[in-house]
Amino acid sequence: MAAAVVVVGSTLFTGCASKTDPITQADQADVAKGVPAPSLEQTKAIAEEGFVYGLPLVMNYAVMNEFAVDSRSSQFKAPFNQLSNEHRVATPADTAVITPNSDTPYSILWADLRAEPLVITVPAVSKKRYYSVQLIDGNTYNYGYIGSRATASAPGSYLIAGPDWKGATPRGIDKVFNSTTPFALTLIRTQLFNPADMPNVEKVQAGYRVQPLSAFLHQPAPPAAPKIDFVPATTAGIKDHFFEYLSAALEYVPPSADDKAIRAKLASIGVGPGRRFEFKDLSLEHKAVVLLGMKAGDEKVDRFLSSGMKNINGWNVGAFFGDQAFYKADWLMRAGAAKGGLYGNDAVEAMYPYTRTDGTGKTLDTSKHNYTLTFPAGKLPPVNAFWSVTMYDGKSQLLIKNPINRYLINSPMLSAMKKNADGSLTLYIQKDSPGKAKEANWLPAPDDTVYLVMRLYWPRTTPPSILPAGEGSWQPPALVVSK
Numbered sequence: 001m002a003a004a005v006v007v008v009g010s011t012l013f014t015g016c017a018s019k020t021d022p023i024t025q026a027d028q029a030d031v032a033k034g035v036p037a038p039s040l041e042q043t044k045a046i047a048e049e050g051f052v053y054g055l056p057l058v059m060n061y062a063v064m065n066e067f068a069v070d071s072r073s074s075q076f077k078a079p080f081n082q083l084s085n086e087h088r089v090a091t092p093a094d095t096a097v098i099t100p101n102s103d104t105p106y107s108i109l110w111a112d113l114r115a116e117p118l119v120i121t122v123p124a125v126s127k128k129r130y131y132s133v134q135l136i137d138g139n140t141y142n143y144g145y146i147g148s149r150a151t152a153s154a155p156g157s158y159l160i161a162g163p164d165w166k167g168a169t170p171r172g173i174d175k176v177f178n179s180t181t182p183f184a185l186t187l188i189r190t191q192l193f194n195p196a197d198m199p200n201v202e203k204v205q206a207g208y209r210v211q212p213l214s215a216f217l218h219q220p221a222p223p224a225a226p227k228i229d230f231v232p233a234t235t236a237g238i239k240d241h242f243f244e245y246l247s248a249a250l251e252y253v254p255p256s257a258d259d260k261a262i263r264a265k266l267a268s269i270g271v272g273p274g275r276r277f278e279f280k281d282l283s284l285e286h287k288a289v290v291l292l293g294m295k296a297g298d299e300k301v302d303r304f305l306s307s308g309m310k311n312i313n314g315w316n317v318g319a320f321f322g323d324q325a326f327y328k329a330d331w332l333m334r335a336g337a338a339k340g341g342l343y344g345n346d347a348v349e350a351m352y353p354y355t356r357t358d359g360t361g362k363t364l365d366t367s368k369h370n371y372t373l374t375f376p377a378g379k380l381p382p383v384n385a386f387w388s389v390t391m392y393d394g395k396s397q398l399l400i401k402n403p404i405n406r407y408l409i410n411s412p413m414l415s416a417m418k419k420n421a422d423g424s425l426t427l428y429i430q431k432d433s434p435g436k437a438k439e440a441n442w443l444p445a446p447d448d449t450v451y452l453v454m455r456l457y458w459p460r461t462t463p464p465s466i467l468p469a470g471e472g473s474w475q476p477p478a479l480v481v482s483k
Contacts, residue, residue: 020281022270023290030268038268040289046265047243047293052300053262053331054246056140056338058238061249063342064138064183065233066096068110073234080112080183081212085205087198091399091407096235098397099341099354099453102407103388105201107188107208113162114182114225119173119216121157122146123207130191130385130457131204132349135160138181138253140338141324142346148385149349149458151175159213160184163254170217180324183252187343191386191457193412231276242294243277258329297335304336310470313478314359315454319347319469341397341453351456351466356394356449359478364394364452366445370430370482377423382464382474385457386411389427394449402444403433409443417441429479452479 027037038046066075075096077084085107090100111118125131125148132147145151146158156174161167162182169176188208190201214221231248238245246266251273255263263272269290271277282290309318320337321344327334337344344352356364358371373389381387388410393400399407409417409427417440419425428434428442429450454476459466464474 020278021283021286022275022277022281023286024283026268026270035268038265040285043269043286044289044293044296046269047290048297048300049262049293049331050246050266050269050271051242051294051297052335053259054242054249054266055297055301055335056342057138057249057253058233058242058245059235059338059342060136060138060140060185061245061252062233062235062238063096064110064185065230066235067108069230070232077108077110080110081118081210082109083208083210084108085202085208087202087205089192091405092401095398097342098339099390099392099451100399101189101455102390102399103386103410103455103457104189104191105198105205107190107205109186109188109210111160111179111184111186112182112225113160113165113179113184115212116222117159117161117165117167117176117213119157119159119211119213120146120186121207121209121211122155123204124155125153125190125204125207127153129193129200129204130189132189132345132457133158134187134189134343134345134349135177135179136185136187136343137179138183138249139324140334140342141180141327142321143179143184143323144175144177145346145349146175155207157216160186170213172216180256181253185343191412241279243271243290244279247271247273247275247277256324258324262331300332301335301339304332305340308333308336312353312470312475314357314361315353315355315476315478317351317353317466317470317476319351320344322346347459347467347469348461349458351454351459351469353454353456353466353476355452355479357479359480364429364450364479365448366429366431366450367447370428370432370434371479372482373427373429373479374420374477375425376477377419379464379474379477380411380425381454381456381476382460382466383411383456383458384460387457388455389443390453390455391429391443391445392451392453393446394451397451400444400446404439404442404444406442406444409441413440428482430482 030037066073067077068080086105090102094100130148135144137143159173159176161178190204192201233245309316388408390408431445431447434442466472466474
């Protein structure tokens, strides 16, 4: 990310300040107010801190653009306030969100809550079929849940409101959820038992309904919110346009007591609502320190991901998704959660042990080795819903193409799988088929490094359990090199 930075000894290579340099402009504004402008070293530190704070916001803003704003994007789903039901699971073609879930077809809603709240209505869903409605705001906080665990399987209508809505709970509404931002994401996961089950999933999805509150109450609609010309953003462009995207994202993330200090620091280098931060306009010295700061911030997030969780048999186990109260302004935890897997669930809804190593700590590389993952008899992942193990490319964290189009193994597949004589279950993690007799238990891998994610949906809270995260009585087994 920061390979273009030029450092000579301890002195940064400098050049003439540009009149359009956003950092220089911010400096001049500070000086005019009698506020000392940040030094180059302070600018680097702000870029580092700003990267950690802003990473989830930027990732979310880019996804929003691709899913709901840019209709030409290959990842476009639907305009704001329209529900998009996916009648399929994720494949290697889905690249907007890292570590995509391929267990459940998604129903996706990007909500614009500026004019009025929306009402989400869900049908009665069989108790045998898990579903969840995850409510995520522009801070990437999970601000509420509807579904099998949270509200049971009965039908209901739920109101999602933006930060400025203060009304009483309307008649016919089961619960009100408040987003901290005017633009918010809703992800609905509906369990798919097998490919032949898709028509049944589609029937459930057809029962999901979204409408403005005024329509739900059969009242006149309020005036429409002003049209916005969003700063274009793509997930692929994050590295090159990070602070430009962050300025754009902050326009739609109201400040809070939690982030007052970091937002003031960002403003001192020209990043914030209503500002255009163009990296190309920076002077050489400002480009250098910004890149150095971003690199340091990215490395800090990576260190958190490698050490911030408890290592259990090579798997990283932790709980790093939640609401605003959960994070308590821990921007590093929030950034690690986003980079590890954007839009993850609260621990009570799902747990996500992940690994890049075998049980001895060596990097998983299926170009060199075959691996096995064996669950002892009676010790499958303890869940109220279902579990899965998904294969991702070790570098991109995206699904990989393979000859049998199998991206995961999950508990609904157990009836077709073969157990060992002692009742244990072995999964074969390798790039080539283990042979026809074992192919039902094969999780195809790339000819490269591997990133594996185990998902436990609605984990049990009584022993055996993976909860509390990292301290539970159930532990994921180690991956072992095949002999």
